[in-house]
Each structure stands twice: as C-alpha cells, then as structure tokens.
Amino acid sequence: MIVQNAPIIELRGVHKAFGPKQVLRGVDLTVAPGKSLVIIGGSGTGKSVTIKCALGLLAPDKGEILFDGEPAKSAKAINALRxxxxxxxxxxxxxxxxxxxxxxSFVLLYRDHVGRAEAKKRAIETxxxxxxxxxxxxxxPAELSGGMQKRVALARAIIASPELIFFDEPTTGLDPITADAVNNLIVEQVKALGAAAITITHDMASVRKIADEVAMLHEGRIIWRGPVSALDNSGNAHIDQFVNGRAEGPIQPAI
Amino acid sequence: MTTLPATSPTRDRDFVLLRPFRLIGRTVIGGFREIGRISSFSARVLLACVTPVIYLREVLRQCLKIGYYSLPVVGLTAVFIGAALALNIYQGGSRFNAEQFVPNIVVLGITRELGPVLAGLMLAGRVSAGIAAEVGAMRVTEQIDALLTLSGRPERFLYAPRVIAGVLMLPLLVLVADIIGVMGGWLVAVGALDFNGALYLRNSWSFVTSGDIQSGLIKAAVFGGIITLMGCYQGDRSKGGAGGVGRAATLAVVGAAVLILASNYVLTSIFVRIGL
Structure with missing residues (x-):
C-alpha cells in the first residue's frame, strides 16, 4: 500500500455567507504536494470564494484551512501560507x-529587499x-495584450518558487489558441517547480490539460471528486451536464 | 383579496409600529459603526506611517502627485480669494474709515483661515477623489488582493505613503497659497484701489506674526492627513465595479470636506485658547 502524502492544503467544512446569501456550505478539499486539482462549477457557485478563503483573503464563517498541517488562522500563519x-x-x-x-519581482523588491538591479535580472529570467x-x-501592464498580461501575472506568481499555486480562471477572456498556450505554460511551470496547483475554471479544454484531479463545486459543496480520466464516465449527472455543456439537467443555468 | 404569502398579523403590526425606532436605531448604530471603522483604519495607517518599513520611493512619488501637481489649483484659488478679500475689506472698511487696514486683514485672513481651509477643500476634491478612485479601482480589479498574496500590506505600501505625502505637502502648498493670496490682494489694492505697492507689502509683513503662519501650517498638516486618509478609506471599502469606484470618490470628497471644516473649528478654538 502506498503511503499517502500529507496534504499541502486542506479545507475542512468551510462555510461563507455574504449577508443573507450562503455561498459555501461546508467545502472539504485536500491537495497533495505536487498534485494539480481543478475545481469546476457553474458561475456564481463560490469557486472564487473558495480560493479566497484558502488564501486568507476572506475569513470563513465556519470551518478551517490547514496549510502544511498547520491551521492558517492567525495573521502570522496566513503570512506564512502566502x-x-x-x-x-x-x-x-x-x-x-x-x-x-x-x-x-514585487516580492523580491518589497518583501525580500533584493536590490533593484538583481531583482530586474531575475524578473527578466522569469x-x-x-x-x-x-x-x-x-x-x-496597460501596454500589453490580455494574453501577455496573463503571462506576466504567471511570472509574478512563480518567481519566488511557491509550493502551491492558485489559478483563478486562467484562460477566461483569451482566444482558444492563446488559452492553449497559457495552459501549456501553466503545466510546464507547475511541473518545473514541482508545486501543487488549485485551478478554478469552467473551460473544459483547460481542465483536461491541467488537471490531475477534478472536483465539482455545486451549491456550496464539493459534490464529486475524481481523477481527470474519470470525467467522461463519472456516472454523475451533474458532471455529465457540465462536461457536455447542456442547459438541461440537474444544474440550473445561472441566468 | 391578495395572493401574497401569509404573514402573521402580529408581525405585520409590530413591523409598522417599530419602523421609526428601527430606522433611528439602524441610523445611529450605522453611524457609530462607520466612526469605528474609520478610526481603526486611521489608527492602522497612522501606525504604518511612523514605524518601519516606509517605502521612500512611493512616498516621493506621492509627494510629486499630491504636492507638485496641485500647485496650479492651489495658486489659482489663492490669487482669486486674496483679490476678492481685498475688495470686500476695502468696501466694508470704508464704512468706518478703516480702508487702510486692507493689507493687515488680507494677510491675517489668508494665513490663519482662508489659505489652509480653501487649499484643503480644493485638494479634498483633487486629491481625495483621486486617491479614492485609484485605490477603488485597485480594489475592484483585485490588485489589493494580489498585493496581499504577495506579502505586501496595503496600509504600508499604498496608504502610508499617501498619508505621509499629504501631511508633508499640504503645509508647503499652504505656504505657497499664503504668498500668492497676499499677492492677489496686493494686485487689486495697487491696481484698483490706489494703494502704494511697497507700503502695502511692508504693512502686511510687519503685521503678520509667526503664530499666524504657524497656525495655518498646522491646520494644513491636519487637513493633509484627513484628505489622504478619507481617500484611502473610501477606496479600500469600495466594491461593485465602476459604480462603486465613483461612489467611493464622492464619499471621500464629502467626508474629507466635512471633516476639514469641523476640525478647522476645533483647531481654531485651540489656537485661540493657547494664544497662537
């Protein structure tokens, strides 16, 4: 039997509401080091809220986030996570x-206080x-195209060799060719760093390219999780509807 | 006959009867909550202003933006106010043969009151709204979230440099406004009211005390803090796209203007008491 790696990040029963609107109703997620998890789900199901909770940008109402086994609750722990x-x-x-x-090179300049010449050199390498x-x-940034901005943002995310990278809809707003190039870069750079990744997207081409595992968020909970190879024969009506992009099915279109 | 969902009559009556009290309660609690939020935000930012790390490059950039680029608007305001003030005092003074006091009262009015207050109000429009819109746009485009994920703290990186620049630059701008304002009065006095130019300036200079100028500069520093803090606070809280950013800018200007006028009164009464 293979010993499972301790997860790099774990969300336990995370709840989050905005006023009367309950967005997350107990999200449980784990990601092992070096693995790539993609969260899919319709618009407005709380995918962004999930990763903002994971990064400490939003405080969950209930539940906890464990990073490398430690609860990320205090300001110090959240800083360590970031x-x-x-x-x-x-x-x-x-x-x-x-x-x-x-x-x-923002983190080099303002967090690690690297000199400007050295920081610029490393920025150009990245x-x-x-x-x-x-x-x-x-x-x-305003002088760059959308695809180039995404690549600069990717460079900014990887320059300090993180162990875990979050991608919020990395291909949204890009043409299919640029989107594929961005997907390739993500896979390549995440592999090169050996980092774990959590990506949220509703672009199925992106899912198939990036994911080791897929989790589906629906009505504030993870309703299905499995390897990307199981996506087409999951036997789950929600997954089938999403993967095939049908308006008819158990999920109500968000219009 | 309605098909509305059934609500219990008791609850309905409660609701109507309690409505005014609920409204008062909500307004009062909301007001206190806002004061609390502004206070704790200001405390955090002011702490960041006086403890390391201070990003000097950012402070200098903001000094240029807030100070240097505000010179035209402050100068124009001051010259017209000085001119109008001279005319008014001449007109009023003539009622009891006191026209010769125009230079004295112009310099007093400009340095103690109109210079700092009007520069403050003009900059509440220019600087507060600008900061609120810029920070608000950063908020809605997730740049502030990005800053946090990159281990940057908005109060250190964004807000403290602006507040430091505001507190440093406003007194300098007001000093410029004082000089230009007096010159505005001089232009009218010499050009239209037949004053002797050299005498006018000598009168102004010998009458004004360092206390007059200092009190105006202290006010200016406080207003600089208010203007930048309100801009940062409203920008930080803005949400909901372009509309939210516009709302933040409006709230920042209104809030800064009201706080400037209120604190102007408080400061003036303190200065009068201590004889400054």
Whole structure:
C-alpha cells in the first residue's frame, strides 16, 4: 500500500455567507504536494470564494484551512501560507502603476529587499520562462495584450518558487489558441517547480490539460471528486451536464 | 383579496409600529459603526506611517502627485480669494474709515483661515477623489488582493505613503497659497484701489506674526492627513465595479470636506485658547 502524502492544503467544512446569501456550505478539499486539482462549477457557485478563503483573503464563517498541517488562522500563519503560495488572478491584477518587471519581482523588491538591479535580472529570467522577451520588462501592464498580461501575472506568481499555486480562471477572456498556450505554460511551470496547483475554471479544454484531479463545486459543496480520466464516465449527472455543456439537467443555468 | 404569502398579523403590526425606532436605531448604530471603522483604519495607517518599513520611493512619488501637481489649483484659488478679500475689506472698511487696514486683514485672513481651509477643500476634491478612485479601482480589479498574496500590506505600501505625502505637502502648498493670496490682494489694492505697492507689502509683513503662519501650517498638516486618509478609506471599502469606484470618490470628497471644516473649528478654538 502506498503511503499517502500529507496534504499541502486542506479545507475542512468551510462555510461563507455574504449577508443573507450562503455561498459555501461546508467545502472539504485536500491537495497533495505536487498534485494539480481543478475545481469546476457553474458561475456564481463560490469557486472564487473558495480560493479566497484558502488564501486568507476572506475569513470563513465556519470551518478551517490547514496549510502544511498547520491551521492558517492567525495573521502570522496566513503570512506564512502566502510566503509559500502564488496566485494568478482572473484579470491578472497587475499593478498598473508599475512596470512589468517591477510587477514580476514585487516580492523580491518589497518583501525580500533584493536590490533593484538583481531583482530586474531575475524578473527578466522569469519572463523568459513564460516566453516573454526582455524588451517587455520596461512596459506598463496597460501596454500589453490580455494574453501577455496573463503571462506576466504567471511570472509574478512563480518567481519566488511557491509550493502551491492558485489559478483563478486562467484562460477566461483569451482566444482558444492563446488559452492553449497559457495552459501549456501553466503545466510546464507547475511541473518545473514541482508545486501543487488549485485551478478554478469552467473551460473544459483547460481542465483536461491541467488537471490531475477534478472536483465539482455545486451549491456550496464539493459534490464529486475524481481523477481527470474519470470525467467522461463519472456516472454523475451533474458532471455529465457540465462536461457536455447542456442547459438541461440537474444544474440550473445561472441566468 | 391578495395572493401574497401569509404573514402573521402580529408581525405585520409590530413591523409598522417599530419602523421609526428601527430606522433611528439602524441610523445611529450605522453611524457609530462607520466612526469605528474609520478610526481603526486611521489608527492602522497612522501606525504604518511612523514605524518601519516606509517605502521612500512611493512616498516621493506621492509627494510629486499630491504636492507638485496641485500647485496650479492651489495658486489659482489663492490669487482669486486674496483679490476678492481685498475688495470686500476695502468696501466694508470704508464704512468706518478703516480702508487702510486692507493689507493687515488680507494677510491675517489668508494665513490663519482662508489659505489652509480653501487649499484643503480644493485638494479634498483633487486629491481625495483621486486617491479614492485609484485605490477603488485597485480594489475592484483585485490588485489589493494580489498585493496581499504577495506579502505586501496595503496600509504600508499604498496608504502610508499617501498619508505621509499629504501631511508633508499640504503645509508647503499652504505656504505657497499664503504668498500668492497676499499677492492677489496686493494686485487689486495697487491696481484698483490706489494703494502704494511697497507700503502695502511692508504693512502686511510687519503685521503678520509667526503664530499666524504657524497656525495655518498646522491646520494644513491636519487637513493633509484627513484628505489622504478619507481617500484611502473610501477606496479600500469600495466594491461593485465602476459604480462603486465613483461612489467611493464622492464619499471621500464629502467626508474629507466635512471633516476639514469641523476640525478647522476645533483647531481654531485651540489656537485661540493657547494664544497662537
């Protein structure tokens, strides 16, 4: 019997409500080191809220988050978690008052207090990993296309070699070809770092490319979880409806 | 005959009877909650202003934005106010043959009151709204969340540099406003009211005390803190896209303006008591 690795992150019974709206109703999730989990689910089911809770950006009403076995509740524990994780935001969330290289090397400049010359050198190295030329380093985020912004954001997320990376809809708003390129980069860089990944998406092409495992979030709970190979014969009506993109089925379209 | 869902009559009556009390209670509690939130936000930011790490590069950038780029608006305000003040005092003073006091009262009014208050109000519009919109846009585009995930603290990285810049730059701007305001009065006095230019300036200079100027500069520093803090606070709290950002900017301007006027009265009464 194979000994299961202790999970790098674990969510236990996480509840979160915004006013009267109960978004999460007890989310349980674990991710083993080096594994890639993709969370799928319809719009507004709480996928973003789940990872914001995991990162300590939102405080859960009930339940707990364990990072590397330790509860991430105190400010100190949450800081420790953030030091070892990276996050790629949906819109990139690049700082538009800074240049590309300052964005990429933000943690080096402002957390680790690395000198500016050294930080810029490492930013350019990291930009090369996401196939961006050194000439992009001195541009402003507003001067980049959507796909390039995603790549800069990816570079910013991986520069400090995190052990766990969160991806919030990494391919949303990109054309299929650019989306595929971004997916390839994600897989390549996550593998190169040996990091675990949690991705939320509703792009099935992305799921098949990125995921080791898939979990489905529906009505605030994880209703199915399995390896990506089991996606097409899960025997779960919710999964079938989602994978095949049908408006008819147990899930009500969010319109 | 209605098909509304059945509500118990007791609950309905309770609701109507209690409505005014609920409204008062909600307003009062909401008001206190807001004061509490602003206070704890301000305490956090002010602590970040006086403890390391302070990001000097950011402070300098904000000094340029808040200080240097505000010079035109402050200068224009001051010159017109000084000019109008001179005319008014001339007109009023002529009722009891006191026209010759125009330079004295212009310099007093500008340094102690109009310089800091009007510069403060103009900058509540320019700076507070600008900060609230910028921070609000960062909030709704998840840049503040991104900052947190990158181990950056918004109060250190975004808010403290703005507040430090505001507290440092406002007195400098007001000093400029004082000089330009007096010159605005001088222009009118010499150009339209037949004052002797050299005498006007000598009168102004010998009349004004360092206390007059200091009290105005202390006010300016406080207003600088208010303007930047309100901008940061409203921006930080904004949510819900473009509408939310616009709302944050409006609330920041209104809040800053009201707080400037209120604290102006409090500061003035303190200065009068201690004889500054």
């Amino acid at each position: 030091r070892r994780t990276g996050m790629l935001f949906q819109g990139g969330a690049l700082f538009d008052s800074m240049t590309v290289w300052e964005n990429v 930009l090369a990993k996401v196939r961006l030329p050194a000439s992009a380093a001195d541009l402003r």
